[in-house]
Amino acid sequence: MATLTVSIKEELNLNGTEFGGEYVMSETVTQVYKRIINCTATEQSVLLFAAADAAGTLKDATVDYLRITNLDTSADVQLRIVGAATQYYVKLEAGDSWMLGNSLMYADATGTGATESTIAIDTIHADVSSGTADVEIFAAL
Numbered sequence: 001m002a003t004l005t006v007s008i009k010e011e012l013n014l015n016g017t018e019f020g021g022e023y024v025m026s027e028t029v030t031q032v033y034k035r036i037i038n039c040t041a042t043e044q045s046v047l048l049f050a051a052a053d054a055a056g057t058l059k060d061a062t063v064d065y066l067r068i069t070n071l072d073t074s075a076d077v078q079l080r081i082v083g084a085a086t087q088y089y090v091k092l093e094a095g096d097s098w099m100l101g102n103s104l105m106y107a108d109a110t111g112t113g114a115t116e117s118t119i120a121i122d123t124i125h126a127d128v129s130s131g132t133a134d135v136e137i138f139a140a141l
Helices: none
Strands: 002-010 021-029 032-039 044-050 057-059 065-070 077-083 086-092 097-100 123-128 133-140
Touching (some): 032 044, 032 123, 044 133, 065 086
Parallel strands (some): 044 057
Antiparallel strands (some): 044 123, 065 133, 077 086
């Protein structure tokens, strides 16, 4: 077992007023998954979730922290997060990261939010706006 500590630090002084802050979370973890994948303009699966661990697949409900970072200096990466019959998209500009504290999602195309309940993420796909880009995936379980 080990302790993962994640710190998010924001520093901003706007017109003499400080707006930043620092936020820290800690999780006890027993496994780590880290991979750098070269993505192209053709969408590809970059991470899978299922009932059991397998190559490139994380076991459902075991993720304590997930980060996907666009390592490129100019290209945008689009993530498509899919679960059951819903999905949503995230655009990562050059150098951006997307983080989660679990492997759950909620997407509502109607905007009503009447039946808000999260579901397990099944797949995360990625593609690049143009050219190629390296994407780093880091998960702690």
